Amino acid sequence: VIVGAGPAGATAALNLAPCCKVLLIDARSEPSPRIGESLAPAARRLLVDMGLWEDFLRDGHTPCYLKQSVWGAPEPVSSDSLRDLDGPSYRLDRRRFEMRLRATAEARGAALLVPARVRSIARGQVGITLQLHLEQRPLAVQARVLIDASGRNSRLLYPLGATRRAYDALICGWLRGRVRQREPSSVTYTEAVEDGYWYTAALPDGQRMLAFHTDSNLPAANDLRSASRLLERARRSSSLWSQVVDSDFEACGRPRVCAAHSSMLEPLSGDHWFAAGDAAFSFDPLSSQGLLQALYSGLIVAQAAYGTLLGKPLQPAYVAMQQRIWRAYREHLHGFYSTEQRWSSRPFWARRMGAP
Ligand SMILES: Cc1cc2nc3c(=O)[nH]c(=O)nc-3n(C[C@H](O)[C@H](O)[C@H](O)COP(=O)(O)OP(=O)(O)OC[C@H]3O[C@@H](n4cnc5c(N)ncnc54)[C@H](O)[C@@H]3O)c2cc1C
Numbered sequence: 001v002i003v004g005a006g007p008a009g010a011t012a013a014l015n016l017a018p019c020c021k022v023l024l025i026d027a028r029s030e031p032s033p034r035i036g037e038s039l040a041p042a043a044r045r046l047l048v049d050m051g052l053w054e055d056f057l058r059d060g061h062t063p064c065y066l067k068q069s070v071w072g073a074p075e076p077v078s079s080d081s082l083r084d085l086d087g088p089s090y091r092l093d094r095r096r097f098e099m100r101l102r103a104t105a106e107a108r109g110a111a112l113l114v115p116a117r118v119r120s121i122a123r124g125q126v127g128i129t130l131q132l133h134l135e136q137r138p139l140a141v142q143a144r145v146l147i148d149a150s151g152r153n154s155r156l157l158y159p160l161g162a163t164r165r166a167y168d169a170l171i172c173g174w175l176r177g178r179v180r181q182r183e184p185s186s187v188t189y190t191e192a193v194e195d196g197y198w199y200t201a202a203l204p205d206g207q208r209m210l211a212f213h214t215d216s217n218l219p220a221a222n223d224l225r226s227a228s229r230l231l232e233r234a235r236r237s238s239s240l241w242s243q244v245v246d247s248d249f250e251a252c253g254r255p256r257v258c259a260a261h262s263s264m265l266e267p268l269s270g271d272h273w274f275a276a277g278d279a280a281f282s283f284d285p286l287s288s289q290g291l292l293q294a295l296y297s298g299l300i301v302a303q304a305a306y307g308t309l310l311g312k313p314l315q316p317a318y319v320a321m322q323q324r325i326w327r328a329y330r331e332h333l334h335g336f337y338s339t340e341q342r343w344s345s346r347p348f349w350a351r352r353m354g355a356p
Helices: 007-016 043-049 053-058 094-107 219-223 227-236 238-243 290-309 315-338
Strands: 023-025 062-064 066-070 077-080 089-091 111-113 116-123 128-134 137-143 146-148 163-166 170-178 188-193 196-202 208-215 250-259 263-266 273-275
Touching: 007 023, 007 094, 007 290, 023 137, 043 053, 043 290, 053 094, 094 111, 170 219, 170 227, 188 238, 208 219, 208 227, 219 227, 227 238, 227 250, 273 290, 290 315
Parallel strands: 023 111, 066 188, 146 273
Antiparallel strands: 062 089, 066 077, 116 128, 128 137, 163 263, 170 208, 170 250, 188 196, 196 208
16 A cells, blocks of 8 residues: 655655555545646657656656856856766656546556545554545555655554654745746746745746745745745845746746755654655755655665565665665764855854854
């Protein structure tokens, strides 16, 4: 049983389904509108290996050849993907991407149960018992192996002894906006400012995403829930405003706020269970690696779970691989934050200067 049909859960399901009986459960019939649309170039290898690449190309996600950042100095620095052996990154139609993964899991034999919310779990006689709500009705399901892929806020595995450790208090306020003319530019833009950092990119549907990241316990966080205050903040950053955000940017609706901190579940696996994707560990969006990691952990958790079903002890290898990824992520993140010294006395940056 896999809880969560996001990128990690659906990827685990589509890899496991040809080998064993898989039930994929999600609280939502369709993915919710959310931020997180930049897919790292290396994902191409995974999509090819898992037989997903042709569909991915057909689905019309937008290649993105240029990144620009204002980080460590006031001048924008550009980097292109021309020398990346994996090619460009992609700007996803996130809903379409997730629906495709779900549909592929079903086509390969997984049963998809939506909308069904898992309320609690407990050790069963063989494996794990889950209590769900399916259309308001309670339902009990037995799993020989449970994979928790229900995202960064998951506490599903706490009753089995796991706990989540948060490493910072990063949150993100984001706003979608209409732009009068469809922008030719496909630049992904990041800018460090004194209380956090900005991210903006044009989306495949012609809208623009504008997002500000800061710590939940800093005064700047008070501006995240108001479109006018968020835009006022963006205007103060002349480079962001003049170079990237078209002056005709017209906000659509209210900003949304979500958690964006680094966190890790400990342990990552136990008797008859595994955590994958953000439920295992969540990344700072600065890394742009969350989706890549969700796809990769979906693949390797499928191998480890299948090993458990066959009585082969692949759990330690799964945990060791995940821990290696986590350590590399922490070191890179620390290295990247350390290159920004202009506001080293401001709390947002001072908190990120210590050892990783
Ligand atoms: C602000 C922000 C920006 C980001 N930008 C990027 C980016 O540009 N590029 C990138 O690669 N990554 C980005 N990420 C990270 C990326 O979105 C995540 O890493 C990725 O979504 C993780 O996939 P997942 O399948 O593990 O979890 P999720 O995508 O969170 O999916 C979890 C699923 O579980 C379901 N669920 C939850 N609880 C239950 C329950 N009790 N019962 C049943 N179902 C349940 C949910 O409905 C959901 O479908 C960003 C993250 C943030 C916070």
